[in-house]
Amino acid sequence: MYQFDYHRPTSLDEAAQILSQDDEASLLAGGQTLLPTMKQRLAAPSQLVDLSGIAELKGVREDSGQIIVGAMTPHDTVANDKTVQAKIPGLAHLAGEIGDPQVRNRGTIGGSLANNDPASDYPGAVLGLGATVRTNKREIPADDFFLGLFETALDEGELIKEVAFPVPKKSAYAKFHNPASRYAIVGAFVASTEQGVRVAITGAGPCVFRVPEMEQALNSNWSADAIKDIKVAADDFNTDLHASADYRAHLVTVMAKRAVQAAG
Amino acid sequence: MPDTGAQRVLRKEDNRFLTGRGRYTDDFNRQGQAYGVFVRSEMAHAKIKSVDTSQAEQAPGVVAVFTGKDMEADGVGSLPCGWTVTDRHGNPHKAPPHWPLARDKVRYVGDQVAFVIAETDAQARDAAELVAVDYEPLDAVVETGKALNGPQVHEEAPDNLCFDWEIGDKQATDDAFAKADHVSKVELVNNRLVPNAIEPRAAIGEYDPGGDEYTLYSTSQNPHLLRLILCAFVLNLPEHKVRVVAPDVGGGFGSKIYCYAEETTCVWASKKLDGRPVKWVATRTEAFQADAHGRDHITTAEMALDKDGKFLGMRVDTIANLGAYLSNFSTAVPTYLYGTLLAGQYKTPAIHGNVKAVFTNTAPVDAYRGAGRPEATYVVERLVERCARDLNIDPAEIRRRNFVQPDEFPYQTPVALTYDSGQYELALDEALKMIDYRNFAQRRQESERRGKLRGIGFSAYIEACGIAPSQVVGALGAGVGLWESAQVRFNATGSISVFTGSHSHGQGHETTFAQMVADKFGTDYNNVDIVHGDTGRIPMGMGTYGSRSLAVGGSAILRACDKVVEKGKKIAAHMLEASVDDIEFDQGTFRVAGTDKQKSIGEIAFAAYVPHDFPQDVEPGLDETAFYDPANFTYPSGVHIAEVEIDPDTGETQIADWVAVDDFGRVINPMIVEGQVHGGIAQGVGQALLENTVYDPDSGQLVTGSYQDYTMPRADDLPSFRVGMTETPCPHNPVGAKGCGEAGAIAAPAALMNAITDALGTEDIQMPATREKVWRVAQQRLAPAAE
Numbered sequence A: 001m002y003q004f005d006y007h008r009p010t011s012l013d014e015a016a017q018i019l020s021q022d023d024e025a026s027l028l029a030g031g032q033t034l035l036p037t038m039k040q041r042l043a044a045p046s047q048l049v050d051l052s053g054i055a056e057l058k059g060v061r062e063d064s065g066q067i068i069v070g071a072m073t074p075h076d077t078v079a080n081d082k083t084v085q086a087k088i089p090g091l092a093h094l095a096g097e098i099g100d101p102q103v104r105n106r107g108t109i110g111g112s113l114a115n116n117d118p119a120s121d122y123p124g125a126v127l128g129l130g131a132t133v134r135t136n137k138r139e140i141p142a143d144d145f146f147l148g149l150f151e152t153a154l155d156e157g158e159l160i161k162e163v164a165f166p167v168p169k170k171s172a173y174a175k176f177h178n179p180a181s182r183y184a185i186v187g188a189f190v191a192s193t194e195q196g197v198r199v200a201i202t203g204a205g206p207c208v209f210r211v212p213e214m215e216q217a218l219n220s221n222w223s224a225d226a227i228k229d230i231k232v233a234a235d236d237f238n239t240d241l242h243a244s245a246d247y248r249a250h251l252v253t254v255m256a257k258r259a260v261q262a263a264g
Numbered sequence B: 001m002p003d004t005g006a007q008r009v010l011r012k013e014d015n016r017f018l019t020g021r022g023r024y025t026d027d028f029n030r031q032g033q034a035y036g037v038f039v040r041s042e043m044a045h046a047k048i049k050s051v052d053t054s055q056a057e058q059a060p061g062v063v064a065v066f067t068g069k070d071m072e073a074d075g076v077g078s079l080p081c082g083w084t085v086t087d088r089h090g091n092p093h094k095a096p097p098h099w100p101l102a103r104d105k106v107r108y109v110g111d112q113v114a115f116v117i118a119e120t121d122a123q124a125r126d127a128a129e130l131v132a133v134d135y136e137p138l139d140a141v142v143e144t145g146k147a148l149n150g151p152q153v154h155e156e157a158p159d160n161l162c163f164d165w166e167i168g169d170k171q172a173t174d175d176a177f178a179k180a181d182h183v184s185k186v187e188l189v190n191n192r193l194v195p196n197a198i199e200p201r202a203a204i205g206e207y208d209p210g211g212d213e214y215t216l217y218s219t220s221q222n223p224h225l226l227r228l229i230l231c232a233f234v235l236n237l238p239e240h241k242v243r244v245v246a247p248d249v250g251g252g253f254g255s256k257i258y259c260y261a262e263e264t265t266c267v268w269a270s271k272k273l274d275g276r277p278v279k280w281v282a283t284r285t286e287a288f289q290a291d292a293h294g295r296d297h298i299t300t301a302e303m304a305l306d307k308d309g310k311f312l313g314m315r316v317d318t319i320a321n322l323g324a325y326l327s328n329f330s331t332a333v334p335t336y337l338y339g340t341l342l343a344g345q346y347k348t349p350a351i352h353g354n355v356k357a358v359f360t361n362t363a364p365v366d367a368y369r370g371a372g373r374p375e376a377t378y379v380v381e382r383l384v385e386r387c388a389r390d391l392n393i394d395p396a397e398i399r400r401r402n403f404v405q406p407d408e409f410p411y412q413t414p415v416a417l418t419y420d421s422g423q424y425e426l427a428l429d430e431a432l433k434m435i436d437y438r439n440f441a442q443r444r445q446e447s448e449r450r451g452k453l454r455g456i457g458f459s460a461y462i463e464a465c466g467i468a469p470s471q472v473v474g475a476l477g478a479g480v481g482l483w484e485s486a487q488v489r490f491n492a493t494g495s496i497s498v499f500t501g502s503h504s505h506g507q508g509h510e511t512t513f514a515q516m517v518a519d520k521f522g523t524d525y526n527n528v529d530i531v532h533g534d535t536g537r538i539p540m541g542m543g544t545y546g547s548r549s550l551a552v553g554g555s556a557i558l559r560a561c562d563k564v565v566e567k568g569k570k571i572a573a574h575m576l577e578a579s580v581d582d583i584e585f586d587q588g589t590f591r592v593a594g595t596d597k598q599k600s601i602g603e604i605a606f607a608a609y610v611p612h613d614f615p616q617d618v619e620p621g622l623d624e625t626a627f628y629d630p631a632n633f634t635y636p637s638g639v640h641i642a643e644v645e646i647d648p649d650t651g652e653t654q655i656a657d658w659v660a661v662d663d664f665g666r667v668i669n670p671m672i673v674e675g676q677v678h679g680g681i682a683q684g685v686g687q688a689l690l691e692n693t694v695y696d697p698d699s700g701q702l703v704t705g706s707y708q709d710y711t712m713p714r715a716d717d718l719p720s721f722r723v724g725m726t727e728t729p730c731p732h733n734p735v736g737a738k739g740c741g742e743a744g745a746i747a748a749p750a751a752l753m754n755a756i757t758d759a760l761g762t763e764d765i766q767m768p769a770t771r772e773k774v775w776r777v778a779q780q781r782l783a784p785a786a787e
């Protein structure tokens, strides 16, 4: 690790202000991505702005029929939250599938979404449920939030405050773990909502994406059988030690089927 | 007094381990200590044109920066290979030098180039980035199969060949193949593994100019051996002036046997700094890059059989990757610990093995849990399974037909070893019963109904451990003898301190040895403390590896206990006014035969140190030392059977069941032994399904350099193992123990791969059988049916 300064502001404004005055400053949430990167000397922020002192960023609440998850809420809290479990079981399940207990107790939804790792899980739920990302400046619909590999719609100095999840009729997440890191090789989030079915796939490509063909098929027939022959193209999928692009493409269908089955 | 023998008592050492009170090397901090960080090569192969340390030397807190040139100027020697292998033509293996800090070339990613020492660890890391190394890149070779034709790693070794070695009778083997009714053949990859001890290596070198003495704290499995190599070969130091302390050590699996560059450099640097202690603690990245790796063979093996499935002859050709430099025992692993085990549990009359050991631009390879024997078992048991499938003979039956029988011991194999004992069929029968082999077909059908593929796989392994008779290993080229020492000291108040040359780094010696000694003297095991890991406290010893601690170290302890009893008898004879010949000893009591005159060993011990009325010919003290050199290797054996269920849709392999029936000879603490079996199987499962060390074939970079990419087995990858045991005591050591530390890792890969290939109906898959590989094979196999 290189030398850095540390701040622990108690309000969003204060955090935003420090950030706006220094291009090299970085927000610190659970540190599960940022700190290992710093230890490897691959990142060298001049200042760390620790968000853990800002009370309003933490916790889960219900508001106008939506589930609101604060940016600093650890995965473990979401996984074990009674309301989430009752209203959006797919989301609770997804949070409980992230990493290991240490990671789930430190890592946060805000950090995960801001980072937009192609193998991370939360983008699956956010896009799959058509959630809204609320920042200190605006509201960003999920369909506009995830732009590409580690790339989001967040502007320089913009902070995620919370995420608003509409409650679906049914939802489920099926994950094929990377055996080493336990990130997603392929994760399929399916939801049946008032506006129709949404299918979001994470892990397979450079960025989370929807599969309209599957959504249509499931809109007319909510069953695993309805999508069993729908194949996605492997063209821009990831290939690494653990899975080639065409294996991932195959798994997209398998995991989507499993998610539909799990949602019931 | 409780009989603690063969008892599942809890491990004494776990109190400190589980409450965070273990004392590991990194927990020691010495007065005035500075911190060292290695600058490591980022190139797989390159000439070092220059190393500019000037900027680093100016950095805050920097105490010194050393390079290979500094060590060269100081006459520092090469890290030695301690086992000379003689090739097929009678020549010794090629032994290019291995400098602790590279001098003119780097040969793998992670090779040490410079050592930066600073007031703090962070300062040392900052400064290390300022060392500017000017490299001239060279072509690299990392793949085992390409080494013989690859860019040359060492001038001393044309074709990258370290040695071309053979064992067995080639002519007799060729003759067997000529008359065979059938020949079966397998082509196998034994994947390279990173040892992954939970505690990374660490060292503190400390020179005391006052007494011209050195102390090294280090994560070693064998502190005396480390001292010997350090003094005699690398740093040229007087052995009596060097103390090596290996305190609590968090796992080794072989990787902490060796004298490495890093601890050597710490000791040397402390002298250069006039006595400032220098501490180095490996990062996990360094552990991946620079711990000695394991395995890495490619092999073709053939079996000649008659029409009844009797083995007539076996032929094995192996290329073994030794990495960029020879680690201390690297040459012995693919030869004397591998070729000699190719008979397995079978009476194959003629065997010929050829091993070509090669250099590549990868981390050195040396002994890793099992060391050669897992590789041998993998070859033999995959081949035997293949024979059964080719000839359509039940895999249990083909083994039965070829087993060495109980009345045939001692059995001389065609590959040098003499097996002393074993009941191979007994273990097989027990394992078949435990796994309910008879109903396997039903279980398979049931899996098929759920769209799953089920398979069953056998591994009947034998290993040679309890290494080793000094005379035998000496004749085979070892630079050391492999005996063990023990000192058993009664304290005046009756408690017992046992000093052993074995070293515990997770095995539970402090409990097992204490149980054994307590049993001998009829006392509670809490009255016995086991002291290990410090050359300053313990007689010269040889350490722990090759499942030798109980068989060899434990035997030395029993011998020392016997000497204590003999000495005790003299004291008792004096106290009881009897003749020594009339004194009997049993369960802690000395008695005049046929009388009720007796003294407890506690009374004897007290008298031994308060000898107010001892006659001239009875020495005070009750403290005896013994050295034990085994008469033979020990030969644990057993049968593991794995049952798997594969999901052809994803390639996931679920281990549905696992039974292990092992014969370790006498067992002292079954709980500890079962733990060793569980851990060994876990590592074997890791090798077969998950773990793989990948270097990029073009750049030579280590691709699997962290846990993000290197897949360790986890609890949820493993089934609940079912462990059974048969007990055929070792006939030639006083404990009767054979050794259990490596068996799981030896047996497991073959059992699992045999099960997977059985499920898939093809042999065409190599370890690790990752989900994608299994999926591809399953798709091919199911494709015609699907159409």
Ligand SMILES: Cc1cc2nc3c(=O)[nH]c(=O)nc-3n(C[C@H](O)[C@H](O)[C@H](O)COP(=O)(O)OP(=O)(O)OC[C@H]3O[C@@H](n4cnc5c(N)ncnc54)[C@H](O)[C@@H]3O)c2cc1C
Pocket: A026, A027, A028, A029, A030, A031, A032, A033, A034, A035, A051, A071, A072, A075, A097, A098, A099, A100, A103, A106, A107, A108, A109, A110, A111, A112, A114, A115, A119, A120, A121, A122, A158, A159, A160, A161, A181, A182, A183, A184
């Ligand atoms: C061993 C391990 C296994 C893991 N496995 C998984 C897995 O299976 N699935 C998965 O999805 N993830 C996994 N993760 C990632 C982890 O779950 C976190 O989601 C991730 O590390 C980011 O969250 P964090 O709170 O740790 O963010 P940090 O590491 O603190 O920050 C990450 C980035 O986000 C920025 N940031 C943080 N908070 C905000 C905010 N409110 N607004 C704007 N920017 C912000 C930071 O500046 C930084 O650039 C794993 C991590 C580890 C270490």
